[in-house]
Amino acid sequence: MFIITGGAGFIGSALVWKLNQLGETDIMVVDRMGTGAKWKNLNKRHIRTILHKDEFLLWLEAEGPRANIDAIFHMGASSSTTEMDADYLVRNNINYSVKLWQFCAEYEVPYIYASSAATYGEGEKGYVDDPDGIHDLTALNPYGFSKQKFDAWVMDEKKQPPFWAGLKFFNVYGPQEYHKGSQASVIQQFVPQVQKTGGIKLFKSYRDGIPHGEQKRDFVYVKDCINVIWHLYSKRTTAKPGIYNVGSGKARAFSELAQAVFRSLDKTPKIDFVDMPEALRPQYQYFTEASLDNLRKLGGYTAPMTILEEGVQDYVRQYLLRDDPYL
Secondary structure (H helix, E strand, C coil): CEEEECCCCHHHHHHHHHHHHCCCCCEEEEECCCCCCHHHHHCCCCCCEEEEHHHHHHHHHHCHHHCCCCEEEECCCCCCCCCCCHHHHHHHHHHHHHHHHHHHHHHCCCEEEEEEHHHHCCCCCCCCCCHHHHHHCCCCCHHHHHHHHHHHHHHHCCCCCCCEEEEEECEEECCCCHHHHHHCCHHHHHHHHHHHHCCEEEECCCCCCCCCCCCEECEEEHHHHHHHHHHHHHCCCCCCCEEEEECCCCCEEHHHHHHHHHHHCCCCCCEEEECCCCCCHHHCCCECCCCCHHHHHCCCCCCCCCCHHHHHHHHHHHHHCCCCCCC
């Protein structure tokens, strides 16, 4: 049985889709479904059971040692970069992850978990997933702090699962993110903007030498992310355990992203620049770019990453413009 925490969320439900594509249906989804539309991410999926995240640790303690668990994919955590309740993030993103790690180490279960590029903060130390530099990273917000502190805990832990990987996801976009609201990728927000107004609004730049719209991020397609997850699990006897960047490996400007959306919609580009909320300015990243050297060399993942224009076109035309946008 595969256990996927956050299995009704963005990356988690895409991973359920991937497993179904591979013929796997013995899957436990762990999540908090709530009253929104998250359930739709699982509507077409074949799974064994769903368990609320608050019940899962009790189940794991009582039934887990006797269950035949192939792996725990821990994609469940608060991913809101605007969450300011640090106590909640410590409980949910750090302590919960620690308990899962300890179970996997005790009962020899492979453990792959979601970290984040938010751990790199402003990027003053670069974006290289060097294990020797993990403890020196400083985040810009409580979410990044929570992910960074768990990564640091992992690096110091002596008792380990038989295989483990922490994945520093960069700016992920793609189908299954529709429930995320303002935390969804800008692509999912740009398309209705263009359909309604004919244009796209981008934040102004507040840094000398960086023109409006030239803020750059590493945008990575969710299909690439789940391919990396499955690769590391399936190659767990040869891949090296560790913390890996998962991005496209190429920083692209928001203006380029907007242009790709316009082309996918067959629309003439029209971009306006608006003020960035003051509360966001101190924690805004102007540049991110994943070094993929370790993923390639130590993780053995050699498949090319989807280039931005191709990923945006697939996302827009095959999902966002269809009546049923789900995987």
